[in-house]
Structure formats: structure tokens, C-alpha cells
Amino acid sequence: MSFEEFENKSRLYVLGALDEEETAHFQEAREQFGRRAEEFIRECRKLNSVFALSLRPNQPKPDTKARLMAKIRDAVNRGGNCEGNHG
Amino acid sequence: MTTENVTPECTDESLMEAIQERKPEALETLYDRYSGILKALIMRIIHNETEADDLLQEIYMEVWNQAHNFSAAKGKPLGWMVTLTRRRSIDRLRKRQAYARVEERLQHETEQQPEAWVHNTTREDILLSDVRQLLYESINTLPRAQKEAIEFAYFQGMSQREIAAHTNIPLGTIKTRLELGLKKISESLKGLKDEF
Numbered sequence: 001m002s003f004e005e006f007e008n009k010s011r012l013y014v015l016g017a018l019d020e021e022e023t024a025h026f027q028e029a030r031e032q033f034g035r036r037a038e039e040f041i042r043e044c045r046k047l048n049s050v051f052a053l054s055l056r057p058n059q060p061k062p063d064t065k066a067r068l069m070a071k072i073r074d075a076v077n078r079g080g081n082c083e084g085n086h087g
Numbered sequence: 088m089t090t091e092n093v094t095p096e097c098t099d100e101s102l103m104e105a106i107q108e109r110k111p112e113a114l115e116t117l118y119d120r121y122s123g124i125l126k127a128l129i130m131r132i133i134h135n136e137t138e139a140d141d142l143l144q145e146i147y148m149e150v151w152n153q154a155h156n157f158s159a160a161k162g163k164p165l166g167w168m169v170t171l172t173r174r175r176s177i178d179r180l181r182k183r184q185a186y187a188r189v190e191e192r193l194q195h196e197t198e199q200q201p202e203a204w205v206h207n208t209t210r211e212d213i214l215l216s217d218v219r220q221l222l223y224e225s226i227n228t229l230p231r232a233q234k235e236a237i238e239f240a241y242f243q244g245m246s247q248r249e250i251a252a253h254t255n256i257p258l259g260t261i262k263t264r265l266e267l268g269l270k271k272i273s274e275s276l277k278g279l280k281d282e283f
Contacts (some may be wrong), residue, residue, distance in 0.1 A: 007270075008266040008269075008270065011265075011266070011269035011270065011273060012240070012247065012265060012266070012269065015240050015241055015269075016240075016244060016246070017240040017245070017246050017247050017250075017265060018246065018247070019246045019247065019248045022247075042161075042162065043273075044273070045162055045166055045170075046166065046276065047269065047272065047273065048166060048169050048170050048173060049163070049165055049166045049169045050222055050272065050276060051128075051237075051241050051242075052124055052125070052127070052128040052169045052172070052173070053124065053219060053222055054219065054222040054223065054226055055124070055127035055128060055131055056127060057123030057124050057126075057127050058123055058126045058127040058130050058139075059122070059123045059126065060122050060123075060126050060139075060140045060143050061140055064122075064140045064143060064144055065115075065118055065119075065122070067144060068114075068118065068144045068147050068148065069111060069114075069115055069118075071144075071148060072111045072114055072148070072151055073111055075151070076109055076111055081151070081152040082148040082151055082152055
């Protein structure tokens with residue numbers, strides 16, 4: 001894989017658009033290109049933010065923040081993490 | 088950060104440090120700063136207002152719980168949160184097994200508004216930010232077929248193969264559309280500072 005091909009695959013990789021076999025080939029090339037590859041991938045990760053920023057902000061309902069902060073403060077008082085999420 | 092107060096002027100990195108130190112007001116500031124953007128992303132993926140607010144709350148709880156895993160050396164806090172939000176939203180979409188319904192809705196939206204990629208962005212909103220202006224221009228100069236391929240990949244979390252199967256378009260064509268589209272967008276962003 002040339003570095004130009006690697007660049008194209010990197011953009012797809014950060015979006016999760018490569019399938020399993022392509023990901024395996026990509027990872028081989030990533031090792032081969034080393035630091036140069038890591039720097040390029042880090043640059044590509046900006047794409048994730050770019051698409052989100054292209055959307056008009058959509059404000060949540062005010063009670064969403066109130067519920068969130070109540071849970072966070074409860075977690076702080078208990079000295080632990082919030083419960084009931086994916087984490 | 089330990090001795091500093093959390094203020095609306097704090098950088099994202101400082102806020103993440105304060106969250107790592109378990110300061111709720113830091114999460115609150117981060118919420119005020121980005122909840123609108125993150126909810127817009129969730130909405131674009133799952134298309135349900137009530138569910139979007141619930142998921143947004145879960146994501147901020149995860150930011151709180153997982154803050155110790157964030158490393159400024161690996162990227163910006165906004166990028167980290169957007170990645171988390173996109174992943175959780177796509178997980179939710181898949182759990183609902185709603186591909187068919189979403190597809191119908193997207194198709195309807197596309198028919199209603201040809202510029203569906205940024206259909207919830209108005210010129211007025213865009214002008215609020217130079218960055219958003221640049222993004223708007225770069226995305227909207229893409230050929231429609233490239234935009235649609237990127238839309239399936241980004242907003243529905245589909246692989247190239249899944250997009251090809253879903254749209255009944257040859258895999259090679261989908262690969263070309265995605266690669267060209269993403270390359271053009273990346274190149275248009277080169278002038279931007281390291282903002283996200």
C-alpha cells in the first residue's frame with residue numbers, strides 16, 4: 001500500500017467505514033509507516049468533529065441539564081461514578 | 088487547575104482536568120458549551136427528540152465517569168466527546184433495528200430538501216462561525232453522490248460494504264465516492280488551526 005492509499009484508508013478508518021478485512025490490511029500498513037502514519041491518523045480524527053460542527057446546534061430541554069447535574073452531585077456525595085450509563 | 092476556579096472562560100482542556108478532579112461545575116460548563124452541538128449530532132442519527140435528550144444525559148455521565156481515560160496528548164476534548172456521542176448514537180440506532188425506518192425518513196428529507204447533508208443548517212447560523220462557514224462550503228461543493236456516501240458512513244455508521252449492499256451500488260463505486268469526498272473535505276480544512 002502506498003502512503004497515498006494509506007491516507008485514503010485512514011479517513012475511512014476514523015469514521016469506522018472499513019470492514020474487517022480492510023481494517024487488517026490497514027493495520028499492517030499502519031505499522032509499516034510508523035510515526036508518519038500515527039500523525040496522519042491523528043489529523044484525520046478531526047473529521048469526526050467536522051461533521052458534527054456542520055450541524056446547527058439543537059439545545060436540549062432545560063430539565064435535561066438539571067437531571068444530569070443532580071446525578072453528578074449525588075455521585076460526588078457518594079464518592080463514586082454515576083450509575084446507569086454505558087460506562 | 089486544582090487551585091483555580093472553574094469559569095466560562097476556561098479552556099476545554101482545563102475543564103477536563105477539573106472533571107478528573109471531580110468538580111461538577113466543570114462538567115456543567117462543558118455541558119453549556121457543547122450540549123447543543125452534541126444533541127444536534129444525536130438527533131441527526133436517531134431522529135427522536137425525547138430519546139436524544141436522554142442519550143445526551145447518558146453521554147455526559149459517561150464523560151464524567153470516563154474522564155480519567157481522556158488524554159490531551161491524543162486529541163482535543165471536543166473530538167473525544169463527538170466520537171463518544173457518535174458511537175453511542177449509532178449503538179442506539181442499531182439496537183432499535185431501525186435502519187428501514189430511518190432510510191425512509193432520510194429519503195423523504197432528501198426529496199424535500201436537495202441539500203440534505205446540512206439540511207438543519209441555515210445561512211444565518213453558519214455565518215456565526217468562520218469554521219462553520221468553511222465546513223458548509225466544503226461539504227456543499229461535493230457532488231451529491233459523494234455527500235450521500237459520507238452520510239451513510241458517518242451518520243449511520245455503515246461500512247463501505249454495507250453502504251454498497253444498502254444502496255445496490257457497486258462496492259468499487261462506493262469506495263471511490265467516499266475516498267474522493269473525504270479527501271476534498273480534509274484538504275479544505277488544512278488552513279484551519281488545531282481547533283478540534
